[in-house]
Amino acid sequence: MNTTTASLLALALAFAGMAALGFAMDRHHEQLTRRRETPALRRRLLRGLGSLLVALALVPCLIAWGGSVGTVAWLGFLSAGALGVALLLPYLPRTAATGAALSAVAGVACLGWSLASSSLSF
Amino acid sequence: MSNSQTKAAHKALRRKAAGNGAGEGGFRQAQAWLHTWCGLWFSWLLFAVFLTGTLAVFDEPISHWMTPEHHAEEAAAAAAPKAATAGRAQRLAWGMAYMAEHHPQAQMWELWPSDAQGGGELKVYWFDAKGQYVAAALNPATGEALAADTATPVRGTLAGHHFVDFHYELHAGQVGLWIVGIAALAMLVALVSGVITHKRIFKDFFTFRPKKGQRSWLDAHNAVAVLTLPFQLMIAYTGIVISGLTFMPVAKLAHDGSDKAAQQQFMAELNGGKPARSGTAMPVPALESFAARGQALMGQPVRAVVIDHPGDAAARIGVYGWNGEAESLHRLSPTTGMASFSAATGELLQVRLPGAADGGTAALAQSAMGGLHMASFGGWAVKWLYFLCGLAGTAMMGTGAILFMVKRRGKHGTEFGGATAHVYRLVEGLNVAAIAGLGIACIGYLWANRLVPLGLTQRADWELRVFFGLWLLALVHALLRRPGAAWREQMGLLAALCLLLPVLNFATTGDWPLAQWLRGDWESAGVEAVSVAFGVAAVAALRFLRRRERHGVAHTTKKAVRSTATPTTAEASP
Amino acid sequence: MPSSSIPAPAGLLVLSRLAAAVFGGYALAAATAVCLAAVLPSARADAVLAGMQFSFVVHTLAVVWAFSPVRPARVWLGLLGPAVVLALVGWLWPRVGG
Numbered sequence: 047m048n049t050t051t052a053s054l055l056a057l058a059l060a061f062a063g064m065a066a067l068g069f070a071m072d073r074h075h076e077q078l079t080r081r082r083e084t085p086a087l088r089r090r091l092l093r094g095l096g097s098l099l100v101a102l103a104l105v106p107c108l109i110a111w112g113g114s115v116g117t118v119a120w121l122g123f124l125s126a127g128a129l130g131v132a133l134l135l136p137y138l139p140r141t142a143a144t145g146a147a148l149s150a151v152a153g154v155a156c157l158g159w160s161l162a163s164s165s166l167s168f
Numbered sequence: 169m170s171n172s173q174t175k176a177a178h179k180a181l182r183r184k185a186a187g188n189g190a191g192e193g194g195f196r197q198a199q200a201w202l203h204t205w206c207g208l209w210f211s212w213l214l215f216a217v218f219l220t221g222t223l224a225v226f227d228e229p230i231s232h233w234m235t236p237e238h239h240a241e242e243a244a245a246a247a248a249p250k251a252a253t254a255g256r257a258q259r260l261a262w263g264m265a266y267m268a269e270h271h272p273q274a275q276m277w278e279l280w281p282s283d284a285q286g287g288g289e290l291k292v293y294w295f296d297a298k299g300q301y302v303a304a305a306l307n308p309a310t311g312e313a314l315a316a317d318t319a320t321p322v323r324g325t326l327a328g329h330h331f332v333d334f335h336y337e338l339h340a341g342q343v344g345l346w347i348v349g350i351a352a353l354a355m356l357v358a359l360v361s362g363v364i365t366h367k368r369i370f371k372d373f374f375t376f377r378p379k380k381g382q383r384s385w386l387d388a389h390n391a392v393a394v395l396t397l398p399f400q401l402m403i404a405y406t407g408i409v410i411s412g413l414t415f416m417p418v419a420k421l422a423h424d425g426s427d428k429a430a431q432q433q434f435m436a437e438l439n440g441g442k443p444a445r446s447g448t449a450m451p452v453p454a455l456e457s458f459a460a461r462g463q464a465l466m467g468q469p470v471r472a473v474v475i476d477h478p479g480d481a482a483a484r485i486g487v488y489g490w491n492g493e494a495e496s497l498h499r500l501s502p503t504t505g506m507a508s509f510s511a512a513t514g515e516l517l518q519v520r521l522p523g524a525a526d527g528g529t530a531a532l533a534q535s536a537m538g539g540l541h542m543a544s545f546g547g548w549a550v551k552w553l554y555f556l557c558g559l560a561g562t563a564m565m566g567t568g569a570i571l572f573m574v575k576r577r578g579k580h581g582t583e584f585g586g587a588t589a590h591v592y593r594l595v596e597g598l599n600v601a602a603i604a605g606l607g608i609a610c611i612g613y614l615w616a617n618r619l620v621p622l623g624l625t626q627r628a629d630w631e632l633r634v635f636f637g638l639w640l641l642a643l644v645h646a647l648l649r650r651p652g653a654a655w656r657e658q659m660g661l662l663a664a665l666c667l668l669l670p671v672l673n674f675a676t677t678g679d680w681p682l683a684q685w686l687r688g689d690w691e692s693a694g695v696e697a698v699s700v701a702f703g704v705a706a707v708a709a710l711r712f713l714r715r716r717e718r719h720g721v722a723h724t725t726k727k728a729v730r731s732t733a734t735p736t737t738a739e740a741s742p
Numbered sequence: 743m744p745s746s747s748i749p750a751p752a753g754l755l756v757l758s759r760l761a762a763a764v765f766g767g768y769a770l771a772a773a774t775a776v777c778l779a780a781v782l783p784s785a786r787a788d789a790v791l792a793g794m795q796f797s798f799v800v801h802t803l804a805v806v807w808a809f810s811p812v813r814p815a816r817v818w819l820g821l822l823g824p825a826v827v828l829a830l831v832g833w834l835w836p837r838v839g840g
Contacts, residue, residue, distance in 0.1 A: 049497065053549040068374040112498035114536075115546045121398050122553030128395040129560065132374045190756045191811050202809035356802040361809070405798065412794045418772040419779035419793045422832070528788035530795060537795075 047160055052110030055160075056103045056120065058153035060127030063099030065146030066092045068131050077139040099150055100124065105157060196365055203361035204572065208595070210354040211569040212602035215562060217348055219606060220335040221403075222558030225543055225551050226698075227328030229691035234327040234617045236677045239689065253308040256281050257456035259290045260473060262311030264452060266304070267292055267478070277475045279455070282308070284469045284490040324627035325617055330635070331610075336407070339632065342414075348407075349415050355404045362393060369394060382574050389567035392560040399557040400564070406541035409534065446482035450512060455485065458509050462487025465519050466505030468495075475511070483511035491522055493547070499523035501535040502544040566603050573599060573651075596651040597643070604658035605642025607706070611665040611699065612638040618676040652717055659710045666703030670696045758814040766821035767804035771797035773825040776832035 047055075068074045070092035075084040084092070103123055107116040134142035191198050223230065232238070254262070263279040271277070271294050278293040290308040295301055305314045326333070338344035363369065373394065376387045393400065413420060452475055459470045468489025476484045489505035496502070499522065506520040518526075525532040539545050543554045573596055576583075584591045616634035620627055646654045673696065674680045684693040778793035779786070808817045 049547050049549050064374075071371070071374070073371075074374060110497070111546055114500045115498055115550070118500070118540070119546055119550055119553065122550065122557065125396045125399060125560070126553060126556055128374070129391070129556070132376050132391045132395060135374055136376050136378050189752060190759050191809055191814070193811065195810055198809055198811050199806070202806070206805075353798065353801060353805075356798075357805045360802060360806050364806075408798050409795055412791075412798065416772060416775055416794045416797050419775040419790045419797075422776050422779070527791070528784045530784065530788045530791035533795065534791055 047106060047109045047164070049110045051156075051160070052106035052119075053123070055106040055153055055157055056123040057126060058149040059099050059103035059106075059157070060120075060123040061130050062127075062146045062150035062153060063096045063101075063103060064124070064127045064131045065142055066096030066099060066150075068096075068135060069143065069146075070096060074135050074139070077135055078143055095150075099153075102154065102157065103127075106160075196367070199361040199364040203358055203365050206354050206361065207358045207565075207568050208572050210351050210358070211565045211572075212598050213347070213351050214355055215565040215569070215602050216606050217335055217351060218558060218562040218565060219610065220331045222555055222562055223610060224328070224331040224335050225554050225558060226694070227332050229328070229695055230331065230614075231327035231329065232689075232691040233673075233695040234325055234614065235323065236679065237323065239679075239692075243687070253287060254311070256286060256459060256470065257454075258311075259306075259308060260455040260459060262306055263290060263292050264455060265311070266306060266313065267294065268452070270304075272479060275477060277452075277478050279473045279475075281459075281470060281473065284471070284492065286469070323617070323622050324624075325631055326628045327617075330613065330632065336411075345411060345414065349411060352404050352408045356401070356408075359393075359397070359400055359404065363397070366390060366394070382571070385567055385571040385574050389564060389571055392567065393564040396557045396560040396564075399554075400561050402540060403558075403561070406537040409537050410541055412534075444482065445477050445480045448481035449479060450481040450483065452478045452483060453511055453514075458485045458514075459487055461509070461516075462507035463489070465507040465516070466522065468492065468505045468522060471504060481512050484517065485509045485511050489522065495522045496545050497547055498545075500539045500545050501525060501532060502539045502542075503535050569595075569599050569602065593651075594647075597646040597654070600646035600651065600654045600658055601639070601643035604655065604662055605639055605646060607662045607702070608642055608658060608665065609635050609639040611662065611669065611702070614669060614695075614699070615665060615672060618672050652713070652720075656710060656713050656717070659706055659713060663703050663706035663710055666699045666706060669699040669703075755814050759808055759817055762814060762817040762821055763805040763808035766818055766825070767801045767808065770804050770821045770825040770828070771801035773828035773832065774800045777828040777835075778832075780832040780835040 069078060070084060070089045072083050075088075076082060104116070104120045107120040107123070110116065111119050131142060131146075134145070190201055192201070253259075259281040260279060263281065264277070267274070267277045267279075274294040274296075276294060280289070280291045280293070282288050282290065288308070290306045290311075291303055292306065293301060293303045306312065307314055330339075333339055336345065336348055338347060340347070366372075372387075372390060374391070376384070376391050378384050380387075408415065455473050455475075459473055462473075463470050466487070466489040468491070470487055471490040472488040474486040474488065476486070486506060486508040491502065491504050495504075501523045503520070503523060503525055505522040506518070506526075507516065508518045509516055520526060525535040543551055573592065576592055581588050581592070613631060613635040616631045620630050620634070624630055642658060645658065649657065670681055673692075679692065681693050681696055684690075684696070775790075775793035775797040778796055779790045782789035782792055784792070804821055808821065812820070
């Protein structure tokens, strides 16, 4: 996996994960749905999903950059994703949500395909 | 009352006090005080250090843009058929012959035979009689020394290195280094106290509420800081540690004292232990076999061959490698491979694999931390991440300084007693000059690069004078004009200079973004694109400032209308 | 009732606290560096580096603590006291055959 692909994947997954973690919070859930509180199940789901996506963002980083550099790059992508979420939430919460969902699906799909195809070729 | 009861009562009183002084109130309150004042007094300097540091991430693309004469040269060199130049063995032999003839007394010969592909320049380095590190270039086809002025005349300029030099030493040598170091420690203090003060750091993780005045500024300040906190802590700490032995020489001194021999021993240990002279003469053996063995051991093409004590029987030959893309992608520590041999016996003395450090864990950590600070790893993606986080850190300082005044505007404070109004006025002025003014100075430096006449002696100094001169003018302007006007005018100038950079380039060199794209010159295109992006951001800031000014005017109008008893409708603000 | 001393002017107290944070903190950091350089089992050059690297963390935390709700006099004591101890340890350790 080259660094460009890894960057796009990591950024997509980090953004999606951070968005999920954000929407799990009451304040940002309200920005999206106008409901005061996030229902308990939805909050657990979003937190779990968010954490998973954030962790998955580490995978392309480790593949493209190895252990030490990959971890540093991962932290950088997490910051980038979080900044994007913080900027979008007050202005365009629906865009943030849709974008996050698309990024999550596309990111996971591409990551899975990438891992599968590399294991197939060896 | 008993002694301890009195003490407890006093303590409780202190806690309850409206504590807004140093160490007063509770722990969080005291830390808030520390954060405010430590942050404010260093904010302007740190903003400058951070902005130039962020730009320094791309010092090479900036240098490329700033030396357009090189482009034609590089294109010609790439297009020309490869002239036959000698192989490594011949280059090394020429280098050695040159050194033996011209500098046989030097204690160290350093030969750089070629680039990673075996072509390119042939250069030799040594320490002259005054201890200065000097170089000579040899013709790679003939081994003859090249005259110093055969290179194509290029505009004298520090280019991107100005941003690097300013960033870590303010162009002021050791004094500047210490000032930046102290500021970096202040930054660490501000970061720690800021985290302690921020009560709802997780709840408010993504919180940004625009258009709410002071609250928005606080949200912005918190967001850019918290969301990039690992980076901010790392960059400040690694920045200090790189020059750590300068700032904290005590441990070394405690062991060595002023004993030169012990000091050299210390440096030698860190550099893999250089031997002492034996006194027996011995000519330096042919280097190619050592280079070949070194290359095989390191797994890297040969970058440099260093001979310590040439001409002596105890001479050591060190072979250093070129880090390829793979190394820089995967390693934090930027050290290259190295293999060192005894010149007399050919025995292998030491091998260092790429990324390792001479010494133990702490030495490796030192090297890795240097790599971490300078983003010398990971390629372009990491550089852009550093650029983004660097801008966030810059914004952290800018929003902090602005927040300080936003909280105090229109209030008749007594923080500084009778001088409070004057201090606030000074802070307002410093904010404009440090933020917008520095931006003008940075982009102005690029404008100077195109506008300062080519043949001028010490041209590089003139470019620097433009940088500092613009900054000084911005400060004067900021102190003379009302803050609102100063902000708008400087932001407007900044926007214009940034947006018009490609126009300037076209007018002075005939080059423009499409041409850059077509020839694949991403560095020049990138510099101009980022400049335009900054310009767009400055325009957005300008619109925000104009909106705020209109609101401010409407506020006064509303007040005036309300105070007259006639029930006319207030002039609504848009 | 114990006699309470006349409180020093506020500005002087802040200055004292600041001086303690900056110089006392540096002293503590330096002492830490010396102590670690002497005590760490690795090669000397490496131990010196490690001591230096750790010292800046100490200085930062010292400044943070110096501005917590503690009297300036206690700040001076709290920074210089351990500094002296650590420096002593660093000085004695190699001589005592540690």
